[in-house]
Amino acid sequence: MKKHNFSAGPCILPQEVFQKSAEAILDFNGMGLSILEISHRSKDFIAVMDEARAIVKRLMNLNDDYEVLFLGGGASLQFAMVPFNLMKENGKAAYLDSGNWAANAIKEAKKLGAVDVIGSSKEENYSFIPKIEEVGAEYDYFHCTSNNTIYGTQIKDFPKANTLMVSDMSSDIFSRMIDYSKFDLIYAGAQKNMGPAGTTLVVVKKEILGKSGRVIPSYLDYAQHVAKESMFNTPPVFAVYASLLTLQWLENNGGIAAAEERNIAKAKLLYDEIDRNPLFECFCVPEDRSLMNVSFKITDESKKEAFDNAWKAAGINGLNGHRSLGGYRASLYNALPIESVQVLVDVMKSI
Amino acid sequence: MKKHNFSAGPCILPQEVFQKSAEAILDFNGMGLSILEISHRSKDFIAVMDEARAIVKRLMNLNDDYEVLFLGGGASLQFAMVPFNLMKENGKAAYLDSGNWAANAIKEAKKLGAVDVIGSSKEENYSFIPKIEEVGAEYDYFHCTSNNTIYGTQIKDFPKANTLMVSDMSSDIFSRMIDYSKFDLIYAGAQKNMGPAGTTLVVVKKEILGKSGRVIPSYLDYAQHVAKESMFNTPPVFAVYASLLTLQWLENNGGIAAAEERNIAKAKLLYDEIDRNPLFECFCVPEDRSLMNVSFKITDESKKEAFDNAWKAAGINGLNGHRSLGGYRASLYNALPIESVQVLVDVMKSI
Numbered sequence: 001m002k003k004h005n006f007s008a009g010p011c012i013l014p015q016e017v018f019q020k021s022a023e024a025i026l027d028f029n030g031m032g033l034s035i036l037e038i039s040h041r042s043k044d045f046i047a048v049m050d051e052a053r054a055i056v057k058r059l060m061n062l063n064d065d066y067e068v069l070f071l072g073g074g075a076s077l078q079f080a081m082v083p084f085n086l087m088k089e090n091g092k093a094a095y096l097d098s099g100n101w102a103a104n105a106i107k108e109a110k111k112l113g114a115v116d117v118i119g120s121s122k123e124e125n126y127s128f129i130p131k132i133e134e135v136g137a138e139y140d141y142f143h144c145t146s147n148n149t150i151y152g153t154q155i156k157d158f159p160k161a162n163t164l165m166v167s168d169m170s171s172d173i174f175s176r177m178i179d180y181s182k183f184d185l186i187y188a189g190a191q192k193n194m195g196p197a198g199t200t201l202v203v204v205k206k207e208i209l210g211k212s213g214r215v216i217p218s219y220l221d222y223a224q225h226v227a228k229e230s231m232f233n234t235p236p237v238f239a240v241y242a243s244l245l246t247l248q249w250l251e252n253n254g255g256i257a258a259a260e261e262r263n264i265a266k267a268k269l270l271y272d273e274i275d276r277n278p279l280f281e282c283f284c285v286p287e288d289r290s291l292m293n294v295s296f297k298i299t300d301e302s303k304k305e306a307f308d309n310a311w312k313a314a315g316i317n318g319l320n321g322h323r324s325l326g327g328y329r330a331s332l333y334n335a336l337p338i339e340s341v342q343v344l345v346d347v348m349k350s351i
Numbered sequence: 352m353k354k355h356n357f358s359a360g361p362c363i364l365p366q367e368v369f370q371k372s373a374e375a376i377l378d379f380n381g382m383g384l385s386i387l388e389i390s391h392r393s394k395d396f397i398a399v400m401d402e403a404r405a406i407v408k409r410l411m412n413l414n415d416d417y418e419v420l421f422l423g424g425g426a427s428l429q430f431a432m433v434p435f436n437l438m439k440e441n442g443k444a445a446y447l448d449s450g451n452w453a454a455n456a457i458k459e460a461k462k463l464g465a466v467d468v469i470g471s472s473k474e475e476n477y478s479f480i481p482k483i484e485e486v487g488a489e490y491d492y493f494h495c496t497s498n499n500t501i502y503g504t505q506i507k508d509f510p511k512a513n514t515l516m517v518s519d520m521s522s523d524i525f526s527r528m529i530d531y532s533k534f535d536l537i538y539a540g541a542q543k544n545m546g547p548a549g550t551t552l553v554v555v556k557k558e559i560l561g562k563s564g565r566v567i568p569s570y571l572d573y574a575q576h577v578a579k580e581s582m583f584n585t586p587p588v589f590a591v592y593a594s595l596l597t598l599q600w601l602e603n604n605g606g607i608a609a610a611e612e613r614n615i616a617k618a619k620l621l622y623d624e625i626d627r628n629p630l631f632e633c634f635c636v637p638e639d640r641s642l643m644n645v646s647f648k649i650t651d652e653s654k655k656e657a658f659d660n661a662w663k664a665a666g667i668n669g670l671n672g673h674r675s676l677g678g679y680r681a682s683l684y685n686a687l688p689i690e691s692v693q694v695l696v697d698v699m700k701s702i
Contacts, residue, residue: 003383007390010588018376018385025373032354032666034369036547036593039358039669072423072549073570076584080568104569111566191585196387198423198549198587215462217431218455219424233427234542236549237361238589242387315383318390 004340007318008331010191014249052244060180069202069230075189079108091140099126099148126151129288137162147172150322152295153288176260195243199236266332267291273345297327355691358669359682361542365600403595411531420553420581426540430459442491450499477502480639488513498523501673503646504639527611546594550587617683618642624696648678
């Protein structure tokens with residue numbers, strides 16, 4: 001039976017990524033060796049890393065002012081790396097508190113210095129994106145989370161920042177056309193739109209590095225990774241390779257522009273049903289609805305069991321909401337086909 | 352043509368690990384989903400993580416005083432995590448400088464506080480292990496690198512430490528019978544004897560945590576990972592799964608005791624040839640020779656081309672020495688069969 005995978009991450013990837021990465025585990029590039037057993041210093045793997053770094057810049061339309069890194073440790077490690085690299089001793093940073101992950105980033109930054117939370121929707125259970133027009137030049141940087149995976153909200157208009165602009169784009173990177181060159185640092189755990197769990201993408205404008213004045217542990221120092229072309233130490237080889245395959249699939253299917261069109265169509269199909277069907281209701285306000293994560297609840301608990309049985313019977317997987325919020329969450333990442341959304345909508349209509 | 356993979360890491364893993372992990376990428380546990388697309392909070396993956404953590408303790412014969420973690424970032428991140436967690440503010444640590452990786456660990460520890468290098472073979476190009484009988488109680492901890500991957504040396508007798516005992520065992524973990532309970536913290540990048548690149552094993556005695564008095568970034572805080580049973584954030588799912596498969600292979604083939612027997616036989620075969628054959632010579636002193644990495648040079652440069660052509664023609668891969676040392680390095684990790692060593696020895700005899 002065909003599965004329809006709405007998992008919030010790790011999540012569905014293109015089928016060809018599964019096929020090709022399984023083949024590479026048995027025999028990579030016809031070498032007679034597995035990709036798991038070759039040196040990361042071999043020319044075959046260096047070519048993987050180089051192409052993965054290049055394709056990110058092409059997709060995002062970024063010039064050589066930027067460097068691309070594939071690191072380990074997850075976005076949670078970035079929560080610490082950002083202030084280590086960008087917050088000056090006795091400086092301060094501005095953060096937008098738009099959800100759980102944003103709050104975690106704030107908590108880590110506060111360990112290193114002063115943080116002003118310049119907008120928060122925490123008191124309203126993160127049901128909207130706090131709107132900020134402009135961020136002052138008195139801050140070392142401004143940090144925001146572009147998409148809230150749990151509550152299903154997404155920043156549509158980024159504020160004008162008169163300082164460095166930093167964004168955690170873990171859950172909506174490569175999903176929509178935005179001007180990536182407005183950002184000085186972007187990071188994203190791979191396990192949504194970019195690849196499997198195990199690596200984190202960092203896109204950084206070189207000129208901003210080396211200015212915090214702090215003693216930085218080497219692994220936490222972006223400049224060290226930049227100097228070694230993302231090979232400061234053994235990289236997460238397989239996760240980088242599977243990410244490259246996913247990025248190639250994206251580029252071969254029209255790039256971000258075409259992905260955005262598909263994502264808009266998928267989201268419209270599902271939000272239209274939620275708006276039409278009195279049995280379902282979103283957690284968040286309409287204007288901040290995410291194209292990636294549709295978080296919703298059922299309005300009549302007596303029908304919950306029937307709904308749960310029906311979507312499971314339809315081959316749907318990963319629809320339960322985040323444990324902190326409950327309800328449901330349909331994640332519509334790049335690799336999810338619209339046919340899967342139609343199956344979900346048909347189930348919703350049938351209850 | 353059959354390949355004989357002597358790579359220093361990432362390196363050969365058991366063939367069944369390649370087979371089973373490729374299958375799991377196409378369909379994991381008969382779920383109809385790839386292991387790359389399932390939630391790390393799914394019961395199927397939690398079972399993987401739980402079993403991987405349990406099997407490490409069984410293999411090392413450790414009791415419940417210890418916790419096992421599978422982290423990201425590589426051993427290079429551990430170089431910073433160790434002092435953050437164990438070095439008190441205004442405290443000091445003792446380090447053994449037995450090679451490049453030990454030196455890197457020292458460099459990172461010095462960023463956080465005082466370090467005494469209580470033994471070093473740096474001036475003799477790391478050709479031996481500095482011998483220390485006892486480490487004083489005035490140190491917060493003692494750190495050593497159990498095996499020197501580059502120079503081919505290995506600690507045979509660990510010093511008696513009157514403080515916490517910490518070891519980077521990246522390149523010889525699970526390869527020999529030692530009393531692991533003498534250590535308070537052991538870490539190891541997976542990509543030698545444990546699995547593919549992308550995760551790092553940490554084995555830590557719980558009672559030593561939470562005592563450094565430092566503000567620690569959450570990802571760098573072992574206690575946070577222990578509290579969340581190695582699921583503080585999204586773990587490197589695939590690397591953990593492939594590590595579990597490798598650990599299962601080890602346990603099903605007699606555990607560490609049997610692996611050690613095989614490793615002794617492989618190393619003896621190769622060192623005997625080096626000692627017999629005037630064309631080859633080890634970089635290190637005989638008493639500190641590693642069972643894992645045999646680093647050697649050719650004594651007659653005029654025969655180098657013939658040797659290089661011969662081993663390549665025999666299907667041997669990954670025999671070049673580390674770029675900082677040159678010469679050759681045959682890595683004899685757990686998964687390398689003795690037949691591959693015999694092929695190399697036959698080539699050495701033929702030149």
